[in-house]
Amino acid sequence: MNKTNKPIWEQPWGYFEGFYIAIGIAVSGFLLQITIGNLQLNAFQYPVNLIVGLTFVAILILCHYLFKKSSIVRWLSSVYATVPAIVVLLSVIIILGIVPQFVPYASPHDIPHNLAGLFGWYQMTTSWTFIFISYFNLIILGFVILKRTRRRFTWQDIGFYLNHVGIFLAFMGGMLGSSDVSRLSMTVAEGNVEWRAEDERNNLIELPIAIQLDTFMIEEYPPKLMVVDLESSLVLPKNKPVWFEYEGENKSKKLSDYTIDILSYIPNAAIMHDSLNTYAVPFHSEGGASAIKVRVSNAEMDNPKVGWVSNGSYMFPHSIVYIDEKTAVAMPVQEVKKYTSHVQVYTESGDIKEAIIQVNKPLTVANWTIYQLSYDESKGKYSTTSVFELVKDPWLPVVYVGIIMLLLGSLYLFIVGPKKKKS
Amino acid sequence: MSWDYFIYFSTVAVILWTIGAVLAFKKDKRLLPTLFTVAGLIVFFAFILGMWISLERPPLRTMGETRLWYSFFLPVVGLITYERWRYKWLLSFSTVLSTVFIVINIAKPDIHNKVLMPALQSPWFSPHVIIYMFSYAILGAVTLIAIYYLLREKKITNTGKLMEMTDNLVYVGTAFVTIGMLLGAIWAKEAWGHYWSWDPKETWAAATWLSYLIYIHIRLKKGTSFRTAMIVVIISFVILQICWWGLNYLPSAQRSIHVYS
Ligand code: HEM
Numbered sequence: 001m002n003k004t005n006k007p008i009w010e011q012p013w014g015y016f017e018g019f020y021i022a023i024g025i026a027v028s029g030f031l032l033q034i035t036i037g038n039l040q041l042n043a044f045q046y047p048v049n050l051i052v053g054l055t056f057v058a059i060l061i062l063c064h065y066l067f068k069k070s071s072i073v074r075w076l077s078s079v080y081a082t083v084p085a086i087v088v089l090l091s092v093i094i095i096l097g098i099v100p101q102f103v104p105y106a107s108p109h110d111i112p113h114n115l116a117g118l119f120g121w122y123q124m125t126t127s128w129t130f131i132f133i134s135y136f137n138l139i140i141l142g143f144v145i146l147k148r149t150r151r152r153f154t155w156q157d158i159g160f161y162l163n164h165v166g167i168f169l170a171f172m173g174g175m176l177g178s179s180d181v182s183r184l185s186m187t188v189a190e191g192n193v194e195w196r197a198e199d200e201r202n203n204l205i206e207l208p209i210a211i212q213l214d215t216f217m218i219e220e221y222p223p224k225l226m227v228v229d230l231e232s233s234l235v236l237p238k239n240k241p242v243w244f245e246y247e248g249e250n251k252s253k254k255l256s257d258y259t260i261d262i263l264s265y266i267p268n269a270a271i272m273h274d275s276l277n278t279y280a281v282p283f284h285s286e287g288g289a290s291a292i293k294v295r296v297s298n299a300e301m302d303n304p305k306v307g308w309v310s311n312g313s314y315m316f317p318h319s320i321v322y323i324d325e326k327t328a329v330a331m332p333v334q335e336v337k338k339y340t341s342h343v344q345v346y347t348e349s350g351d352i353k354e355a356i357i358q359v360n361k362p363l364t365v366a367n368w369t370i371y372q373l374s375y376d377e378s379k380g381k382y383s384t385t386s387v388f389e390l391v392k393d394p395w396l397p398v399v400y401v402g403i404i405m406l407l408l409g410s411l412y413l414f415i416v417g418p419k420k421k422k423s
Numbered sequence: 424m425s426w427d428y429f430i431y432f433s434t435v436a437v438i439l440w441t442i443g444a445v446l447a448f449k450k451d452k453r454l455l456p457t458l459f460t461v462a463g464l465i466v467f468f469a470f471i472l473g474m475w476i477s478l479e480r481p482p483l484r485t486m487g488e489t490r491l492w493y494s495f496f497l498p499v500v501g502l503i504t505y506e507r508w509r510y511k512w513l514l515s516f517s518t519v520l521s522t523v524f525i526v527i528n529i530a531k532p533d534i535h536n537k538v539l540m541p542a543l544q545s546p547w548f549s550p551h552v553i554i555y556m557f558s559y560a561i562l563g564a565v566t567l568i569a570i571y572y573l574l575r576e577k578k579i580t581n582t583g584k585l586m587e588m589t590d591n592l593v594y595v596g597t598a599f600v601t602i603g604m605l606l607g608a609i610w611a612k613e614a615w616g617h618y619w620s621w622d623p624k625e626t627w628a629a630a631t632w633l634s635y636l637i638y639i640h641i642r643l644k645k646g647t648s649f650r651t652a653m654i655v656v657i658i659s660f661v662i663l664q665i666c667w668w669g670l671n672y673l674p675s676a677q678r679s680i681h682v683y684s
Contacts, residue, residue, distance in 0.1 A: 082640050083640050087637060090630055090637070098673055369616065407605055411602075414594070418590040
């Protein structure tokens with residue numbers, strides 16, 4: 001910390017003053033939060049956010065030129081201001097990382113009524129504390145960058161500019177742009193065309209684009225088998241649960257203490273019960289379930305158990321094979337490997353775009369990006385509806401420029417490393 | 424290949440690394456320690472590769488699989504720093520830390536499972552996680568240096584060289600943390616429609632990053648004591664551990680999309 005014994009608040013300021021100020025800013029955020037509650041995001045929509053952003057940068061530049069000699073502006077561009085500001089931001093982020101978060105549009109009734117709620121910690125990213133300390137960091141960052149422009153440019157400055165301008169753009173673009181982000185969800189049935197979508201508050205919104213769903217397909221991983229303890233519903237052995245994936249008929253596998261022989265497999269089966277047994281037969285229309293016939297045995301059992309195991313579907317119940325009263329062989333719900341929507345997207349200008357949309361393979365049309373979000377889960381692999389998420393984020397280019405600068409800045413950090421110290 | 428063979432591959436690797444680390448103390452030549460360490464790395468990587476092939480996906484999904492990469496990268500970092508700064512004890516440190524993670528993996532193996540949910544089926548997945556694991560290994564190594572420094576502060580003769588090494592490793596580690604984080608952001612945009620949603624994993628990743636930035640910035644001032652800097656290194660690593668696995672135990676993580684199975 002400050003080595004000299006100068007009284008606090010006497011210039012030049014150091015870390016002590018920095019901590020007082022940064023904590024003071026966080027505390028004023030608390031106080032404002034307690035009096036007026038969370039920031040209302042829609043108050044910041046375009047063009048208000050653009051004006052605020054430009055004014056912010058203009059004021060920084062103006063202060064930089066007008067108060068060149070001011071010791072406060074000079075201090076604001078120093079490491080002594082930087083470190084406390086980052087430490088307080090870090091503390092706020094740690095609270096954000098511990099306290100469970102609610103979405104910004106959550107109903108106030110759902111949010112716990114305690115001290116943390118009063119401080120806005122359940123919706124930290126729209127709390128005044130968070131906004132204040134973030135902008136304080138941005139102010140310092142702005143002055144740090146401006147101060148550097150006074151020096152004659154050398155190639156060593158490139159890393160500094162990439163990192164600092166990069167984080168400035170990404171951080172500020174992200175904060176200002178967050179009010180302009182639209183996220184809508186749209187459900188489309190096979191063969192239908194849809195142009196209305198719901199926002200997060202369930203308002204129906206008409207869009208300038210329409211999506212026609214030609215086909216929707218789900219691919220699942222092969223079924224699995226496991227031995228479960230029916231009382232605790234835990235997979236056995238309890239300390240090290242195991243299961244195996246179906247790999248073909250006539251195979252034998254060890255599972256827990258048992259040998260499981262795979263006798264036959266029907267990917268699309270009807271599951272039937274009579275008074276004694278459960279059995280499976282091939283089912284030739286939609287709604288069939290995966291079914292595997294197994295023989296379970298081990299040295300202690302008198303007779304092996306034979307039966308059909310199935311994880312069921314929306315039409316048929318699931319089925320297990322009892323080993324004794326407490327244990328059985330069961331098939332968990334199959335995991336989804338891939339889901340694919342074949343779509344045609346119509347725009348207002350009359351363009352038609354044919355595309356395949358999958359998770360991780362979105363489609364961008366007329367400022368909207370269309371993501372594969374979900375499907376009719378009650379029908380599982382037989383779902384004929386697809387749920388899309390449509391996102392518009394007009395500030396994205398600003399953030400991406402920042403991210404790319406930061407990526408290059410990181411390469412600089414990696415390759416060039418720290419400045420050589422003289423000592 | 425399956426986890427059942429892990430104990431054999433890892434035992435051979437640990438033995439080779441240990442011989443390398445011991446030879447580093449005995450010999451003045453760097454050739455033999457280097458060869459043994461590299462041999463251990465090849466054996467260990469053969470296991471990772473085998474898992475990759477038999478799982479039909481990169482082994483990066485579960486906690487145990489990420490520990491696998493961590494155990495691999497630690498000796499890599501140990502070797503690089505040994506070649507560059509000639510600190511003999513670094514090879515031993517990295518071997519010990521790597522062994523700790525190997526033992527955890529033997530005691531608590533993962534289930535053999537090919538499933539990779541759709542969100543993870545992305546070309547961003549492997550670089551994102553592997554870069555993070557590499558940075559974690561570097562920052563793990565530098566944490567060992569910080570602990571070593573704080574324990575033996577009075578006895579260390581060449582603190583200047585030690586701090587230079589610490590600065591270098593933190594810069595490289597932070598660079599990779601930054602790259603891993605930003606690749607994650609780009610991927611999140613691709614998969615979920617937003618580059619940053621303050622999911623607990625993202626929040627703790629930001630905290631980790633800021634914490635290392637504090638180190639970088641306080642070191643710019645000559646007056647900062649080495650002790651303070653080393654303490655920041657250790658606190659940062661604690662935050663990193665919360666980000667990696669500690670977060671599964673926090674109230675905020677109940678709805679995280681990132682919690683490992
Ligand atoms: C909250 C954001 C940040 C603030 C307020 C800040 C502030 C500062 C300040 C005051 C300096 C000293 C500048 C000078 O001597 O002219 C500096 C230098 C430096 N900062 Fe930052 N910084 C921030 C973010 C970052 C980031 C994101 C990185 C890297 C990922 C970074 C890496 C560095 C490096 C490497 C230097 C030394 C550069 C050199 O002297 O060439 N900083 N920063």
